[in-house]
Amino acid sequence: MTALKNDTFLRALLRQPTDYTPVWLMRQAGRYLPEYCETRARAKDFLNLCKSPALATEVTLQPLARYDLDAAILFSDILTIPDAMGLGLYFAHGEGPKFERPLREEWAIRDLNAPDPRDHLGYVLDAVSEIRRALDGNVPLIGFSGSPFTLACYMVEGQGSDTYQQLKTLMYSRPDLLHHILEVNTRAVTDYLNAQIEAGAQAVMVFDSWGGMLSQAAYLEFSLPYMARIMEGLTRERDGRTVPRILFTKGGGLWLEHMAASGADALGLDWSIDIGEARRRVGERVALQGNLDPSVLFGTPETVAAEAKRILASYGTGPGHVFNLGHGISQFTPPDNVRVLVDTVHGESRRYHGG
């Protein structure tokens, strides 16, 4: 493979010195970009886009052509694993993801198996390899998966939910069955991320999008320990370089100390926490990624720049910060504001490094 020309992102995740604060954006290849919408229209369907390595490569690279981003992230969906388990992922027009066969019966839960990624998720691994080739060493590629708990939410509910009534009914009446799902998901996610690393992913991120709707006691029983086991099972080095791991529980700001003990190199932060306070709590143990409210990008360019500077100043001097949004970028974001953001982070952050 070609040598990496910009390793700022990987170094920051390991809290090694960098010249500036690297930046990428969750869901950076997305609907706010007209070129993405054009590719998606050609693909007809979101799943076709995910399942075609050529198209996934095309959209992964689109934001990098526009903006000076420090990392690429595999274009895929967090629900590929339950789809590979046979739950039948589909996207109804204008709605979020759904499963044809949600897990509602004990026999179905007992029947669940971790899929071999080479047999059932080859299209993802092919996309990883093809994106790596296309990146040509310009920036590192991030692989990712949903967390065992977040996957379980979708698998049990069959779709997104505001209350997760089905999932929580299971949790508070048959915790043994939920733990069984989580066991299987943990094996599946570990294998899947290791296969992505094998195929070329240079960092990996676990998205625990729904862990934040748990009580602390439930989070420490049903979400975090499974993510910690994944961290333990991941390939640590590839081609002589450490493969850093990022753990992101949206709404997990109260639990950072617990998360910092999970084996992750970096924690993703949503926008509810002040990043300087997060650093004082856990910054000696992990790097921090975040944490601009994506809605700031609906504001004026001056506000975008001011809020980016506020976060850089709050984190302060020294390594260990990867700038990002606190959640995926909205489809209604004006693309010009993204340029303002990326350029502000690069221009303003040098004062907090080196010297």
Place this chain on the structure above:
Amino acid sequence: MTALKNDTFLRALLRQPTDYTPVWLMRQAGRYLPEYCETRARAKDFLNLCKSPALATEVTLQPLARYDLDAAILFSDILTIPDAMGLGLYFAHGEGPKFERPLREEWAIRDLNAPDPRDHLGYVLDAVSEIRRALDGNVPLIGFSGSPFTLACYMVEGQGSDTYQQLKTLMYSRPDLLHHILEVNTRAVTDYLNAQIEAGAQAVMVFDSWGGMLSQAAYLEFSLPYMARIMEGLTRERDGRTVPRILFTKGGGLWLEHMAASGADALGLDWSIDIGEARRRVGERVALQGNLDPSVLFGTPETVAAEAKRILASYGTGPGHVFNLGHGISQFTPPDNVRVLVDTVHGESRRYHGG
């Protein structure tokens, strides 16, 4: 007025000694009760129910007839104020609240006025008086309002939202206009709560249901200071008794220290925070109300009792805890589990008091 027979709730809010931990449930008069559904069917429409003092009194008292609760809460809606401002509140079938005339233009924002509660919200004040009479001193009555920020969310969006795109666009492009709305709302909420106290409310609660979707910086600029001004403007004593104030920002667990400095006597907690940790952070300054995940009530009776005991044990010995859910009770709650909860709190909490 009749002397109060059970003042456990009021004493706990002021961190005075009690014999046991008092308990009430947010949205305790609600759709999980068949008798509520029956009254609501007679009222035809949710707004009729709110606007009829006789029916509002009837449903307010229903949960007290079933369960040994330590407080009643006025049955009303958090959006009565913007309705009184002329925004045209309505409930479309099977959907949440909506406004016919959301605030989208500068002239409409500049035209906004705080309504005189006696002129425009007399039906709420009549309900408060009638409920007080009907309670006959058995337990105290809680009055309430939405927070200035939460009201502003609905007023600008015109309905509930997952992303609050309109509100945040305003916040990050015309903060001056949002501050103007918040100023007017602050006067309106202060007048409204004082009128409720005048009519007989013995404690008041401010529901900041949406403040938790802000960044810390935005919360400290757009939500908390306005609530602190309300606290300052509220009637402190009525009939020789202190009227305690409860402040509840859902998702505000990271900001408890700031909230504890707002002038509130007690803070409401959602279920994401461990109540023992919350007590260690702010328990010397405020009482704490919460914090069972309402979804626990979907579980087995044994789980309901175990989770209630866990919260009592986590809070520990001494006064200052009002047991509650971390959010409103779900319409899908089995009523028998509520009895298990209330009886467990009463039975198990005596060991943490007196002695």
